[in-house]
Amino acid sequence: MTEKVQAQVADLYDVVIVGAGISGINTAHHIRTQLPNLNYAIFEARDKIGGTWDLFRYPGIRSDTDLQTFGFEWKLWVEKRAIADGASIARYLHEAAEEDCILPHIKFGHRVDSANWSSEDQAWNMVVRTSQNSQTTVRARFLVLGSGYYDYKEPLKPQIPGLYENFKGQIVHPQFWPEDLEYTGKKVVIIGSGATAITLLPNVAKKAGHVTMLQRSPTYILSTDNTVGNSWTYRVLPKSWALRLSRWSFMWMTAMIFYLCRAFPGKARSKLEGMVAEQLPKSIPLDPHFRPRYQPWDQRLCFTPNGDFFESMREGKAAVETGHVETVTEHAIILQSGQKLEADIVVTATGLKLALGGHIKVSVDGEQIDLANRYAWRTAMLQDVPNLAFILGYVNASWTLGAEATAHIVCRVLQHMEKKGLSSATPKLRNPSSIRPVPIWNLESTYVKEAASDLPKCGDSGPWKGRTNYFWDLCRAKYGSITTGLEFTYAQE
CATH class of the missing domain: 3.50.50.60 (FAD/NAD(P)-binding domain)
Structure with missing residues (x-):
């Protein structure tokens, strides 16, 4: 017997962040400190902070990079060990969210099912399902996908005979x-x-x-x-x-x-x-x-x-x-x-099934968008998709460093929009034939190569070029152009 779904309409947020893991907590910190006038919320499908570090429970689960860089720049890792277990990382994330006053902004048990950008409203209209099986319509000016890169519901099934x-x-x-x-x-x-x-x-x-x-x-x-x-x-x-x-x-x-x-x-x-x-x-x-x-x-x-x-x-x-x-x-x-x-x-232990955006059905003016069939602007926003950012970390350094670079880019775009009275920013590739497609992750791992079609692609030049070095990328994120390759829309009076 199917349980009846209740629906209601929520207020408009300036920013909605999907996921309360490393990426979501870090983005929320930068929104809070760099754009304190904006109201934001984090929608977390599960009932706890931590993402991967709360979900994975296999024996010995631990970071695969040092916590000095996997931890936040604004809350330094103080334990005297470089690689830590999953429970300690989840506890660290909870402390960070609590100390930075982010915890009250997290809506647990809220899974975003779909998000449709309305050019008329200049806002995202999202269908959010709660743990009580109610359905809420949420509106946001800007959407950040901080839910990671793999499927939380299904594992990657290896092709092993018998x-x-x-x-x-x-x-x-x-x-x-x-x-x-x-x-x-x-x-x-x-x-x-x-x-x-x-x-x-x-x-x-x-x-x-x-x-x-x-x-x-x-x-x-x-x-x-x-x-x-x-x-x-x-x-x-x-x-x-x-x-x-x-x-x-x-x-x-x-x-x-x-x-x-x-x-x-x-x-x-x-x-x-x-x-x-x-x-x-x-x-x-x-x-x-x-x-x-x-x-x-x-x-x-x-x-x-x-x-x-x-x-x-x-x-x-x-x-x-x-x-x-x-x-x-x-x-x-x-x-x-x-x-x-x-x-x-x-x-x-053969890898993860990749799924950018946590299976959220993304559409623009009712037309569904395949996130993987897009070029990535600054490895942060997607071609022809307004006011949407996604967060991917590095493969040759800590994930958090990539999240840090993305957070600075998102905040600068939002600051520019606030200053100029703009309502949307859309990456536009005027001449697709002018750039060569490049995998967003330059790895030969089997599961990464098999999932290449499920991730956005980068180009080989301009703002479409992928990340390679954190120090250079952070410099570009903080001081480089955030208008090249973007098309803006002025807010209607």
């Missing part, structure tokens, strides 16, 4: 890890070689009988010291100065590693592989398990804090296998080499 048809054990996706999953003493096979798999292996190995990471091809893994705060700067400088200096140090270090890997791939490969070889037990060879076919940073570099990934292998609790799956039987995975991996539980 897995879903034959396997009699339990199949688990990290995004939807069962709270009651019992894996003590069991044989667990984790399929994948990215950050999630590398995080899962040492944490599942603490209780499981044995854990095997099965990969089609290896990735680059870098062990890092997870301790922060013991340098002379913390002893000599005021705490706030030391924290800020640490944040900038991590920014430069990450950028330096990326550019050195790209400039000297041969030497970088040798160095990374050498560091791995020193940590492997003699029973596990470097080749083929830790000798990637691609150059460093063609895919995202994976970090293992304090080398916990390799420690579990040295203790004999975990292993790695490299090869292609021939088929999956009732209780085992058979590789094309003939090798048989027995399993009670299979974890598919």
Whole structure:
């Protein structure tokens, strides 16, 4: 029996932000501080702050970059560890929202189903469904999509022969890890070689009988010291100065590693592989398990804090296998080499199903818009879509740095509109043939390449060019032109 849906009409907001995770909280801070005269609201479909860091509950869930840069510039991360667990990150976000007076502006249990831009009204008309199954119509002058880039409802199903048809054990996706999953003493096979798999292996190995990471091809893994705060700067400088200096140090270090890997791939490969070889037990060879076919940073570099990934292998609790799956039987995975991996539980850590905008149906004057079939202006707004911004982070640095650059651009556009009495700003590409399409994320990861058609694209010149370097991008966001490539409409008297 279908429950009756109630409808009501809400007031007009200057800005509506979708999502109360890293992106949404950061955008709200900049709106509040740079445009205090505007009224805004954050619509969060779930009942908690945190986004990814509250949704994902798999063992060991943690950041894949340092919290010095993954944390906010306006609320520095103070704990003496660089990589932190998901619960700590969610708690940090809640503290940030509460201290910055953002919490009262968050409407929990409010999912945006659709958004239609009305040129006549110069506003977004949004259908919002609440957790009580009521339906509200919300209007906003400007809409910011801060809901991330992946599907919150459906996992990415890997194409593994026989897995879903034959396997009699339990199949688990990290995004939807069962709270009651019992894996003590069991044989667990984790399929994948990215950050999630590398995080899962040492944490599942603490209780499981044995854990095997099965990969089609290896990735680059870098062990890092997870301790922060013991340098002379913390002893000599005021705490706030030391924290800020640490944040900038991590920014430069990450950028330096990326550019050195790209400039000297041969030497970088040798160095990374050498560091791995020193940590492997003699029973596990470097080749083929830790000798990637691609150059460093063609895919995202994976970090293992304090080398916990390799420690579990040295203790004999975990292993790695490299090869292609021939088929999956009732209780085992058979590789094309003939090798048989027995399993009670299979974890598919093969990536995420991408979905920009959280499945919101976006339309302009009633005509539905495919967000992926658009060029991205300043990696922040979409071609021919008025007063809409989206937030994507970096793939070669912390997500938050990309969110920071976008927030500054959005605020400057809004400030320009307020100053000039404008009601809308629309990115316009007058001559599409003048630019060459470029993927918005320059990664060779399988799930990213497969989902390229689901993300907007960038160009190779002008304001359509994608982001490459945070320092340059932040400079452009703060001081570059925010009128080139935009068409404005004056507010009607």
